[in-house]
Amino acid sequence: MSLERSDVENIAHLARLAVNESELDAVAGDLSTILELVAQMNSADTSGVIPMAHPLHMAQRLRPDEVSEIDERAHFQSIAPATEDGLYLVPRVVE
Amino acid sequence: MQWETVIGLEIHAQLATRSKIFSGASTAFGAEPNTQACAIDLGLPGVLPVLNREAVVMAVRFSAAIGADLERRSVFARKNYFYPDLPKGYQISQFELPIVGRGSVDILLDDGEMRSVGVTRAHLEEDAGKSLHEDFHGLTGIDLNRAGTPLLEIVSEPDMRSAKEAVAYARKIHQIVRYIGICDGNMQEGSFRVDANVSIRPLGGELGTRAELKNINSFRFLERAINFEVERQIDVLESGGKVVQETRLYDPDRDETRSMRSKEEANDYRYFPDPDLLPVELDDAFIDAALTGMPELPDARRARFCEAYALSQSDAAQLTASRELADYYEAAVQEAGDARLAATWIMGELAGALNRGGLDIGQSPISAVLLGGLLRRIADNTISGKIAKQVFETMWSEGGAADAIIQNRGLRQITDAGAIAGIVDAVVQANPSQVEAYRQADEKKQAKMLGFFVGQVMQASKGKANPTQVNELLRRKLNA
Numbered sequence: 001m002s003l004e005r006s007d008v009e010n011i012a013h014l015a016r017l018a019v020n021e022s023e024l025d026a027v028a029g030d031l032s033t034i035l036e037l038v039a040q041m042n043s044a045d046t047s048g049v050i051p052m053a054h055p056l057h058m059a060q061r062l063r064p065d066e067v068s069e070i071d072e073r074a075h076f077q078s079i080a081p082a083t084e085d086g087l088y089l090v091p092r093v094v095e
Numbered sequence: 096m097q098w099e100t101v102i103g104l105e106i107h108a109q110l111a112t113r114s115k116i117f118s119g120a121s122t123a124f125g126a127e128p129n130t131q132a133c134a135i136d137l138g139l140p141g142v143l144p145v146l147n148r149e150a151v152v153m154a155v156r157f158s159a160a161i162g163a164d165l166e167r168r169s170v171f172a173r174k175n176y177f178y179p180d181l182p183k184g185y186q187i188s189q190f191e192l193p194i195v196g197r198g199s200v201d202i203l204l205d206d207g208e209m210r211s212v213g214v215t216r217a218h219l220e221e222d223a224g225k226s227l228h229e230d231f232h233g234l235t236g237i238d239l240n241r242a243g244t245p246l247l248e249i250v251s252e253p254d255m256r257s258a259k260e261a262v263a264y265a266r267k268i269h270q271i272v273r274y275i276g277i278c279d280g281n282m283q284e285g286s287f288r289v290d291a292n293v294s295i296r297p298l299g300g301e302l303g304t305r306a307e308l309k310n311i312n313s314f315r316f317l318e319r320a321i322n323f324e325v326e327r328q329i330d331v332l333e334s335g336g337k338v339v340q341e342t343r344l345y346d347p348d349r350d351e352t353r354s355m356r357s358k359e360e361a362n363d364y365r366y367f368p369d370p371d372l373l374p375v376e377l378d379d380a381f382i383d384a385a386l387t388g389m390p391e392l393p394d395a396r397r398a399r400f401c402e403a404y405a406l407s408q409s410d411a412a413q414l415t416a417s418r419e420l421a422d423y424y425e426a427a428v429q430e431a432g433d434a435r436l437a438a439t440w441i442m443g444e445l446a447g448a449l450n451r452g453g454l455d456i457g458q459s460p461i462s463a464v465l466l467g468g469l470l471r472r473i474a475d476n477t478i479s480g481k482i483a484k485q486v487f488e489t490m491w492s493e494g495g496a497a498d499a500i501i502q503n504r505g506l507r508q509i510t511d512a513g514a515i516a517g518i519v520d521a522v523v524q525a526n527p528s529q530v531e532a533y534r535q536a537d538e539k540k541q542a543k544m545l546g547f548f549v550g551q552v553m554q555a556s557k558g559k560a561n562p563t564q565v566n567e568l569l570r571r572k573l574n575a
Binding site: 014053054059060061062063065066067068069071072077085086089090091092093 | 112113114118119120121127128129130131132133134137139145146147148149150151170175177178179184192226227228231233234235236237238239363365368370372373374375376
């Protein structure tokens with residue numbers, strides 16, 4: 001499977017990555033090579049192999065349902081670009 | 096053309112845990128903005144999510160309640176999209192291996208018919224924060240207190256064919272999550288949110304393009320939003336247009352749905368397993384412990400009420416609408432010793448008073464035991480139903496037990512035939528012209544005129560004379 005320039009543009013946009021026009025072809029080539037590797041792996045017979053969700057063969061540990069965090073708003077908001085009335089301010093998202 | 100409506104619902108139930116799904120921050124509603132958003136909820140670098148045991152327990156309980164396939168192994172995935180109320184740039188959700196698989200619930204339709212609605216799946220995920228678009232000098236305010244609150248997203252099959260069916264299904268899920276104590280069900284506060292996927296098709300034809308309706312915060316609005324949307328789609332198709340797949344917001348003030356134009360991209364979430372979380376594996380011991388103390392479920396309780404208390408389907412359904420109400424009813428019956436009477440009073444007098452006061456059953460100033468005590472005195476003829484209403488009002492506004500109020504105010508019913516006969520004699524003597532008229536009248540008229548005398552006797556006895564005896568004695572006296 002090989003990627004077109006437009007695919008790369010779309011993926012870059014979804015990931016909010018700025019890819020220069022001049023780099024598009026090279027990136028498309030690199031990504032296509034990776035996909036070829038995946039395609040090659042896909043051709044292996046994996047029937048009977050349980051899909052792996054995580055490289056560690058362990059199960060998730062669970063924590064008790066207890067409130068353990070205190071309010072650190074002032075601390076966190078000291079690094080925010082803009083705040084008001086306790087809210088984080090961001091550029092308007094709805095037209 | 097005959098159109099058929101196809102509806103599927105996605106319900107987000109906030110799980111009633113104390114802390115968040117992946118952090119130890121509080122989930123309490125109504126706190127000052129961002130005071131319950133810790134480093135994990137903010138998605139600061141270097142933090143790791145750790146799964147809340149109770150959220151998993153609640154999902155297991157839900158699975159059992161809808162007879163679903165519980166997945167012993169489930170996996171968390173990242174759902175990637177950019178929005179400022181989602182600080183990490185992805186939502187931790189479940190995609191390929193959700194914790195709750197296929198199940199179903201039965202809904203009771205208006206015509207008394209039962210219908211099964213399929214639940215495709217239910218998965219655990221974290222809630223996002225809230226965006227406040229009011230004026231912050233052209234900026235948007237973000238409150239992340241809600242970010243990381245555990246959600247169970249319950250996805251139905253497109254099994255519903257009308258707004259009413261969709262409402263019945265949503266109510267059923269609402270009832271179940273509240274019965275099993277995993278969600279408070281508060282729609283105003285957003286603890287229980289319903290999104291509707293609505294499409295129409297020619298009767299029996301191929302599925303049409305669907306619109307997703309959001310911003311629905313009551314069952315009434317759910318019905319209206321779907322009905323509006325169905326009409327809109329019919330108009331579009333019948334005028335030669337095409338329905339586009341989009342998200343539409345319901346506006347209750349204008350009772351319409353509107354296309355949501357936001358800067359959000361078309362859905363392309365690029366899910367992948369979250370490397371920060373290991374697969375969740377459930378063994379028998381965990382599942383058994385999670386299911387300990389599961390209450391009787393609404394359907395079973397309704398059936399038992401019909402059987403044990405000789406109630407109609409609809410009365411039983413009404414009395415089992417919530418677990419609190421059903422518990423109240425059973426406690427009242429035990430005290431009153433009369434299931435029918437308890438049903439009548441709880442659905443009548445009590446429901447009316449609660450309604451006027453804007454209270455729910457848990458806030459009733461009259462406890463089940465106290466109400467049962469009052470009903471016992473109707474059942475054993477100590478007071479009439481009419482006097483009982485007075486006692487009820489006193490209990491409602493001033494508190495206290497029925498027996499004490501009956502005693503203190505001398506409301507005990509007069510059943511002594513001699514005492515009633517005395518009052519009857521006095522009334523007959525005091526109204527000679529009415530007595531004469533009565534004696535001249537034919538039987539049909541007499542039956543009507545008797546009411547006047549009964550009224551006089553009841554007034555003279557301050558409502559305490561036993562009405563059956565009054566009628567009997569008056570008839571005898573007047574016909575003498």
